[in-house]
Amino acid sequence: MALYSEKVLDHFRNPRNAGRIADPDAIGEVGNPVCGDMMHVYIKVKENRIEDIKVETFGCAAAVASASMMTELAMGKTIEEAKQITRDDVAAALEGLPPTKMHCSNLAADGLKDAIEKYLKEKR
Numbered sequence: 001m002a003l004y005s006e007k008v009l010d011h012f013r014n015p016r017n018a019g020r021i022a023d024p025d026a027i028g029e030v031g032n033p034v035c036g037d038m039m040h041v042y043i044k045v046k047e048n049r050i051e052d053i054k055v056e057t058f059g060c061a062a063a064v065a066s067a068s069m070m071t072e073l074a075m076g077k078t079i080e081e082a083k084q085i086t087r088d089d090v091a092a093a094l095e096g097l098p099p100t101k102m103h104c105s106n107l108a109a110d111g112l113k114d115a116i117e118k119y120l121k122e123k124r
C-alpha cells in the first residue's frame, strides 16, 4: 500500500496558500518537538472571519500537505469555527496519514490555533 493518499501527494506537490501575508493580523509559530520541523501561519481577519491565510512550512511532506489542507479548511471560517479545527480534521480531509506521520498534522492545527490566540490577545 502506498504510504500517502493521492490527496496528500496532491497537496504536497501543489501546496495551497503557501507563503506569507505582507501585513498579517497575526502570525502563529509552532515547532514540532518530535522532528524539529517548523511552521509559520499568517492570518488576515475581517469581520471576525479568516479572510486570508498563508503558511510557510519548514518540514516533511506530511507537514506541507497538512498545512495546505488546513488553509483550505480555515479560509472563510469565523474565528470560533477555525479554532475548532483539529489535527484529526486535517488528517481526515487528507484521507488519512500514516500513524507515524500523525504528529506532522499537529503542526498545522497548532499553528492555526497559535495565530488565532495571538490575534485575540492583540484585539483585547
Ligand code: FES
Residues within 6 Å of the ligand: 032, 035, 036, 037, 059, 060, 061, 062, 063, 103, 104, 107
Ligand atoms: Fe516533522 Fe513531519 S517529520 S513535521
